[in-house]
């Protein structure tokens with residue numbers, strides 16, 4: 649794996665802090681369920697994402713995907729994805745299935761996923777623990793490095 653500049657506990661703490669901060673930008677007048685996310689890259693890059701809703705409800709975009717798509721745009725390989733929101737049915741709120749599938753494509757199975765509530769209480773899991781049997785063909789990080797040509801391989 650890539651050498652890390654920051655100790656793991658500090659990286660997770662920073663991701664939590666950023667996700668809590670990103671939540672303040674959430675545009676969520678329809679659900680009233682503000683959500684914020686942060687990606688920290690393998691080289692400690694920092695990306696924020698906020699939930700963005702729309703009067704045409706299906707156009708809403710989760711905070712996690714906003715951050716993950718931005719990571720791809722900047723060719724940043726996500727190492728940690730943190731999500732901050734209120735609890736759901738008294739449990740920590742983890743990314744939805746759509747965001748997990750996108751995260752798998754962008755970052756791969758080893759991505760660290762952190763769910764954070766409004767008090768900063770959190771739980772850390774890997775993406776493979778949250779989405780153990782999802783279809784997985786390519787990873788954007790491999791694409792950036794030229795390690796893989798998506799047009800040449802089979803499922």
Ligand SMILES: [Zn+2]
Nearest residue numbers: 710743744747
């Ligand atoms: Zn989602």
